[in-house]
Amino acid sequence: MAEVNTGDDGGGKKKHGKKRAKKSSTRIDMTPMVDLGFLLLTFFILTTTFNKPQAMEINMPVKDKIEDEKKNKVPAEHTLSLLLTDKNVVYWYFGVADPSKPLPSLTKTNYSKDGIRKLLITENNKRHNAFNQIEQWKKELAEKKITEDEFIEKKKVFHKQYAISSLIVLLKPDKDSNYKNIVDALDEMAICNIGSYALLESNDLENQMIANANTYK
Amino acid sequence: MPKIKMPKNSPSIDMTPMVDLAFLLVTFFMLISQFRAEEAAVIDMPSSVSDLKIPDKDLMMILVDKKDHVFFTITGQETRKKVLEKMGEKYKVVFTEEQKKEFSNMASFGMPMSQMKEYLAAGSTERKKLQEKSNGIPTDSTACELCDWVYYGRLAAIKYRVAIKGDQESSYPTVRRVMDILQDKKVNRFNLITNMETGPTE
Numbered sequence: 263m264a265e266v267n268t269g270d271d272g273g274g275k276k277k278h279g280k281k282r283a284k285k286s287s288t289r290i291d292m293t294p295m296v297d298l299g300f301l302l303l304t305f306f307i308l309t310t311t312f313n314k315p316q317a318m319e320i321n322m323p324v325k326d327k328i329e330d331e332k333k334n335k336v337p338a339e340h341t342l343s344l345l346l347t348d349k350n351v352v353y354w355y356f357g358v359a360d361p362s363k364p365l366p367s368l369t370k371t372n373y374s375k376d377g378i379r380k381l382l383i384t385e386n387n388k389r390h391n392a393f394n395q396i397e398q399w400k401k402e403l404a405e406k407k408i409t410e411d412e413f414i415e416k417k418k419v420f421h422k423q424y425a426i427s428s429l430i431v432l433l434k435p436d437k438d439s440n441y442k443n444i445v446d447a448l449d450e451m452a453i454c455n456i457g458s459y460a461l462l463e464s465n466d467l468e469n470q471m472i473a474n475a476n477t478y479k
Numbered sequence: 480m481p482k483i484k485m486p487k488n489s490p491s492i493d494m495t496p497m498v499d500l501a502f503l504l505v506t507f508f509m510l511i512s513q514f515r516a517e518e519a520a521v522i523d524m525p526s527s528v529s530d531l532k533i534p535d536k537d538l539m540m541i542l543v544d545k546k547d548h549v550f551f552t553i554t555g556q557e558t559r560k561k562v563l564e565k566m567g568e569k570y571k572v573v574f575t576e577e578q579k580k581e582f583s584n585m586a587s588f589g590m591p592m593s594q595m596k597e598y599l600a601a602g603s604t605e606r607k608k609l610q611e612k613s614n615g616i617p618t619d620s621t622a623c624e625l626c627d628w629v630y631y632g633r634l635a636a637i638k639y640r641v642a643i644k645g646d647q648e649s650s651y652p653t654v655r656r657v658m659d660i661l662q663d664k665k666v667n668r669f670n671l672i673t674n675m676e677t678g679p680t681e
Contacts, residue, residue, distance in 0.1 A: 316530060441649045
């Protein structure tokens with residue numbers, strides 16, 4: 263194979279028959295390449311993560327000292343306080359816990375569908391049918407009857423109109439609660455279409471109330 | 480008697496389409512995958528129904544892990560370098576050019592400034608050990624290093640989004656402390672990073 267073909271040699275053969283194509287195959291062995299291909303494929307499939315993490319946005323109030331008179335006063339009868347504590351337990355009460363008055367009684371619940379969500383939806387509906395109304399707009403948005411902007415605008419107007427008479431939820435995690443509880447609670451706010459809610463901290467009185475509720479359990 | 484003729488077609492099948500497909504998939508996965516430097520903390524995020532996407536760029540992130548250790552990261556190599564320089568000035572730590580470069584390529588970290596130099600000089604296995612021993616970035620009000628990280632981070636890149644990525648089991652007081660620090664630094668709008676949840680469940 264390595265020798266140089268001379269003119270006579272070929273010429274000599276020509277006399278006998280047709281010119282023959284070289285016999286060596288034109289195929290190359292592609293097995294190693296394919297092996298490598300599959301190796302890479304496996305690697306990339308295993309290392310790729312598809313779902314990007316999601317995020318929820320949260321707006322906190324500006325941390326300036328506000329004088330007591332200028333603070334927003336929230337009507338007590340519409341104020342629902344959720345005390346988030348350990349072991350995924352939530353206590354709730356309406357109104358204000360005032361040490362000079364008899365303390366509101368705590369009701370125990372959890373983050374399940376029949377727990378906190380049921381309560382929030384019923385209470386929200388009691389006030390101007392808020393949950394159903396927004397849910398309907400959400401449905402219209404999903405069916406593309408209204409645009410996203412219209413939806414946001416409608417919601418804004420609705421919340422503004424009933425600002426002082428709709429449900430206000432105060433989330434008060436105590437020191438035993440964990441991050442998941444807060445995210446769950448904020449999530450419930452979104453699911454139950456609560457217009458106004460705030461993330462606060464439980465005060466000493468409320469901690470005492472939780473401790474009492476835990477002992478009588 | 481004629482010989483029995485063996486069937487002439489070869490026993491090998493044509494694998495070309497399969498190989499084509501395999502390479503197509505390789506190309507696809509190569510193009511969509513993006514490599515991330517290894518995070519210093521393993522974080523198991525809670526899930527939510529929120530469908531807001533978090534951007535990859537222009538993001539300042541504070542991580543809180545299971546043990547309530549706090550980590551910090553910010554995107555952009557230039558920004559990282561700038562922030563580290565400022566922090567070095569404040570805490571009187573001088574970093575070499577190499578260490579700065581190392582820092583700009585790193586993912587999140589949870590080191591107090593006193594150990595930062597050692598951490599940057601160490602190899603990857605060393606670094607893991609150091610990370611395990613440390614208690615994250617100090618957040619207590621007497622020596623609030625996280626405050627400074629956030630402050631210089633904001634200074635270097637004001638337009639950045641701020642996000643908190645917490646573990647499910649991280650305790651509330653720690654997260655609250657981080658939120659308080661953010662509020663002190665006039666960051667009143669931030670994101671909580673969560674996993675996706677499909678619709679209301681449970």
